[in-house]
Amino acid sequence: MAGNITFTMIKPDATTAGNTGKILDKIIEAGFTIKAMKWTKLSKEEAGRFYAVHSERPFFGELVEYMTSGPIVAAILEKDNAVEDFRTLIGATDPQKAAEGTIRRMFAQSIAANAVHGSDSDENALIEGAFYFSSREHA
Ligand code: IDP
Ligand code: MG
Numbered sequence: 001m002a003g004n005i006t007f008t009m010i011k012p013d014a015t016t017a018g019n020t021g022k023i024l025d026k027i028i029e030a031g032f033t034i035k036a037m038k039w040t041k042l043s044k045e046e047a048g049r050f051y052a053v054h055s056e057r058p059f060f061g062e063l064v065e066y067m068t069s070g071p072i073v074a075a076i077l078e079k080d081n082a083v084e085d086f087r088t089l090i091g092a093t094d095p096q097k098a099a100e101g102t103i104r105r106m107f108a109q110s111i112a113a114n115a116v117h118g119s120d121s122d123e124n125a126l127i128e129g130a131f132y133f134s135s136r137e138h139a
Pocket of ligand 1: 054093118
């Protein structure tokens with residue numbers, strides 16, 4: 001059975017462009033409830049650890065640079081079928097391939113600076129949420 005928790009980050013291109021509020025509106029309108037939320041900035045070490053699964057990919061250095069270039073908003077979200085529904089809401093990694101109406105289609109700059117993160121599995125949603133929040137911080 002699919003879980004009801006996912007994890008997101010609003011990425012530096014979107015926070016810096018002033019799109020945080022518009023993106024949060026889209027997320028809430030789509031039926032997600034915010035369980036925890038934090039405006040923060042990643043260190044290089046933290047960004048590298050968060051994206052460790054991509055450490056062998058050619059874009060890893062670029063990804064760490066980008067994710068530390070400005071503030072991010074980290075949040076734990078709740079909804080039925082959360083992981084899959086959130087991936088549908090944000091659209092494809094490459095905004096040029098993302099469907100009309102998706103958050104990445106509307107707000108992303110490029111495949112790297114693509115406005116939002118969304119967990120890819122129930123297991124990773126829990127791991128990624130725990131990266132930023134203690135269980136005490138989930139409302
Ligand atoms: P996802 O965020 O849609 O799950 P992943 O393949 O997990 O995509 O990649 C993680 C992040 O790495 C992407 O969201 C994007 O910011 C960055 N990224 C992915 N592919 C590329 C690329 O080809 N060039 C530059 N950055 C990339
Ligand atoms: Mg991914």
